[in-house]
Amino acid sequence: MKDLLSLKGIGNKTLLLLNKLGINNSEQLLTYFPFRYDIFKRSNIYELGQDDKIIIDGIVETKPTVFHFNRKMDKMSFKLNASTHLLNVTIFNRGFLKNKLEPGMVITIIGKYDKKHNSVTASDIRFDVLSDTPKIEPVYHSISGITSKQISNYIHELLKEEIHLQSYIPEYIQEKYNFLKKEESIKIIHNPKEAKSFKQALNHIKYEELFLFMLKMNYLRNNKNNKIGLKRSVDFNEVQAFIDELPFSLTIDQEKSVKEIYNDLISEKRMNRLLQGDVGSGKTVIAFISLYINYLSGYQGALMAPTEILANQHFANIQKLFKKFNMNICLLTGKTKAKEKKQIYEDLKNGKINIIIGTHALIQEDVKYHNLGLVITDEQHRFGVNQRGNLKNKGVTPDILYMSATPIPRTYALTLYGDMDISSIKTMPSGRKEVITYLKKENEIADILNKMFNELKQKHQIYVVAPLIEESDKINLENVEKLEEKMNKAFGKFYNIGVMHGKMTNVEKDNIMNKFKNNEIQILISTTVIEVGVDVANATMMVIFDAFRFGLSALHQLRGRVGRNSLQSYCILISDKETERLQVLTQTTDGFKISEEDFRLRGSGDLFGVKQSGDMAFKLADIKKDFNILKKAKEDSLEFLESCEYQNLKYEHIKKLIETSNNLD
Numbered sequence: 199m200k201d202l203l204s205l206k207g208i209g210n211k212t213l214l215l216l217n218k219l220g221i222n223n224s225e226q227l228l229t230y231f232p233f234r235y236d237i238f239k240r241s242n243i244y245e246l247g248q249d250d251k252i253i254i255d256g257i258v259e260t261k262p263t264v265f266h267f268n269r270k271m272d273k274m275s276f277k278l279n280a281s282t283h284l285l286n287v288t289i290f291n292r293g294f295l296k297n298k299l300e301p302g303m304v305i306t307i308i309g310k311y312d313k314k315h316n317s318v319t320a321s322d323i324r325f326d327v328l329s330d331t332p333k334i335e336p337v338y339h340s341i342s343g344i345t346s347k348q349i350s351n352y353i354h355e356l357l358k359e360e361i362h363l364q365s366y367i368p369e370y371i372q373e374k375y376n377f378l379k380k381e382e383s384i385k386i387i388h389n390p391k392e393a394k395s396f397k398q399a400l401n402h403i404k405y406e407e408l409f410l411f412m413l414k415m416n417y418l419r420n421n422k423n424n425k426i427g428l429k430r431s432v433d434f435n436e437v438q439a440f441i442d443e444l445p446f447s448l449t450i451d452q453e454k455s456v457k458e459i460y461n462d463l464i465s466e467k468r469m470n471r472l473l474q475g476d477v478g479s480g481k482t483v484i485a486f487i488s489l490y491i492n493y494l495s496g497y498q499g500a501l502m503a504p505t506e507i508l509a510n511q512h513f514a515n516i517q518k519l520f521k522k523f524n525m526n527i528c529l530l531t532g533k534t535k536a537k538e539k540k541q542i543y544e545d546l547k548n549g550k551i552n553i554i555i556g557t558h559a560l561i562q563e564d565v566k567y568h569n570l571g572l573v574i575t576d577e578q579h580r581f582g583v584n585q586r587g588n589l590k591n592k593g594v595t596p597d598i599l600y601m602s603a604t605p606i607p608r609t610y611a612l613t614l615y616g617d618m619d620i621s622s623i624k625t626m627p628s629g630r631k632e633v634i635t636y637l638k639k640e641n642e643i644a645d646i647l648n649k650m651f652n653e654l655k656q657k658h659q660i661y662v663v664a665p666l667i668e669e670s671d672k673i674n675l676e677n678v679e680k681l682e683e684k685m686n687k688a689f690g691k692f693y694n695i696g697v698m699h700g701k702m703t704n705v706e707k708d709n710i711m712n713k714f715k716n717n718e719i720q721i722l723i724s725t726t727v728i729e730v731g732v733d734v735a736n737a738t739m740m741v742i743f744d745a746f747r748f749g750l751s752a753l754h755q756l757r758g759r760v761g762r763n764s765l766q767s768y769c770i771l772i773s774d775k776e777t778e779r780l781q782v783l784t785q786t787t788d789g790f791k792i793s794e795e796d797f798r799l800r801g802s803g804d805l806f807g808v809k810q811s812g813d814m815a816f817k818l819a820d821i822k823k824d825f826n827i828l829k830k831a832k833e834d835s836l837e838f839l840e841s842c843e844y845q846n847l848k849y850e851h852i853k854k855l856i857e858t859s860n861n862l863d
């Protein structure tokens with residue numbers, strides 16, 4: 199296929215911008231799909247009300263006049279003859295178009311219709327006629343410097359030529375579903391003409407994504423090499439003795455999970471287990487017990503956390519818990535000083551370190567282990583399939599335990615995590631008070647501030663969450679700064695307010711988070727970047743603005759930041775929209791029920807944790823919305839793997855993709 203630089207309009211500068219969007223070659227450009235479509239259909243003026251959106255074509259009636267003001271701004275006006283109406287059109291900052299707009303020309307305008315004055319404030323002018331059939335325009339995620347329209351043009355440019363794309367669906371399956379040629383489907387997605395073929399094309403490409411995903415999962419599960427693990431002999435009495443000394447007794451589900459993990463660890467089968475349970479259900483202690491079992495059997499253990507802060511927290515806790523054992527426990531993160539890091543690498547290799555806690559730094563290529571027996575990953579990510587391969591390349595087959603605070607219903611779990619065994623913690627430790635959740639409208643702010651004040655007076659702390667909007671999103675939401683101002687006005691005199699958002703560096707974020715932990719800050723305003731898993735027991739209130747922006751599970755996760763001890767905690771959801779959906783959260787705190795509801799409603803927002811793993815980054819498919827396609831893909835992929843078709847030379851390219859990307863053997 200053509201080189202990107204050979205396309206009309208793409209120079210070095212544009213290429214860099216495209217790269218930023220993850221587009222590095224023609225194939226990636228073709229699979230950069232629209233996130234939305236705009237439909238252009240001529241408005242019927244008679245049906246429009248005051249200030250309605252209008253799309254209309256007509257003949258330019260008068261020469262435009264341009265009025266400059268403010269040095270940088272201009273306003274252009276002209277009359278447009280739209281057959282039934284003579285409209286006064288104004289448009290801002292398009293003065294440069296003045297000489298292009300000749301009377302007699304046919305153009306289309308898009309804007310807001312002022313019925314009273316028979317005028318239009320246009321947001322866009324197009325130099326083409328509206329066709330009588332509605333026109334569908336793809337809209338692409340863009341960044342400053344490159345528009346959706348430009349991206350669309352480049353794709354069109356590319357599609358003018360003969361293109362060839364590798365299909366990863368076996369022919370017999372392709373036929374079974376009557377899919378079009380892949381090139382055809384891709385074309386349609388970028389330029390849909392009518393509903394039926396569009397839907398078919400979408401389903402086709404989604405299917406391909408999900409088919410490959412399920413194929414990888416099933417391959418992994420069937421792969422025998424991947425199943426043989428370490429065999430250990432550990433007396434459960436020793437484990438029980440450790441449990442008996444914990445400051446609390448385990449819940450029934452915790453006990454059961456420990457047993458399941460123990461059985462996995464002592465068996466020869468390689469453990470590949472997911473431990474799921476609500477935020478605060480007590481997964482961490484299970485992780486520590488697992489590390490203890492692993493230690494007893496003489497192997498090194500690693501606990502990997504998604505963030506620096508969490509890694510620190512785990513490190514502090516595990517040191518306390520294992521104080522009386524003569525264990526060497528170390529912390530390795532991005533912040534570890536070079537000299538210390540060198541020492542840690544050395545000690546990991548020669549086996550002096552028993553347990554290592556850290557971030558992703560733990561599975562970097564240059565980290566060598568002596569005899570790594572257990573790897574635990576906490577929250578958010580399970581390893582991508584590839585990373586599991588990484589471990590394999592270190593010459594070890596450690597047992598693996600994933601911990602996730604996004605409980606998902608069993609049927610979904612079995613499909614998505616088909617390659618794993620699952621332990622679930624369904625009950626909270628006793629003595630925990632349920633978080634009381636309120637759903638409030640924006641105009642109830644006085645009441646909300648009052649409730650916040652009540653907590654502050656009791657010397658408790660508060661999280662305030664304001665979802666950040668994407669760049670291309672024009673909807674005006676409470677942004678973090680405005681909120682800070684508001685909070686400062688209300689509480690600034692007596693309390694300290696901190697702000698944390700995604701644009702800050704990790705150091706800055708850690709700084710703020712630590713201040714909150716130490717109660718130097720009483721109100722922490724943030725976008726969704728509150729670290730999952732962080733434990734600030736004194737925080738008793740979570741206030742979430744524009745709550746409708748989140749999926750139920752995500753909200754439930756956020757809510758889990760509070761209510762982490764015996765203090766009564768509160769969550770206030772603020773939203774003027776989708777209140778029916780959000781209502782569920784005021785009625786239950788059972789994460790399993792909530793995620794079931796989330797799946798059922800197919801509401802917006804991601805399921806934390808599920809979408810984030812590397813090999814589930816689909817371009818079009820959505821595991822919730824397209825669950826039916828996923829189920830088909832699952833069956834088909836199993837059948838394909840088990841049939842001799844899989845060995846057919848014709849499908850070498852599929853085989854290669856599945857097997858090499860796993861880095862197995």
Ligand code: ADP
Binds near residue numbers: 452482627628733
């Ligand atoms: P999560 O599942 O979100 O990782 P944690 O492991 O952080 O939850 O547990 C939250 C808190 O509950 C911790 O302070 C932990 O010590 C405590 N905890 C865990 N299990 C029990 C239990 N069985 N009884 C009482 N407290 C517990």
Ligand code: MG
Binds near residue numbers: 481482576731
């Ligand atoms: Mg945790």
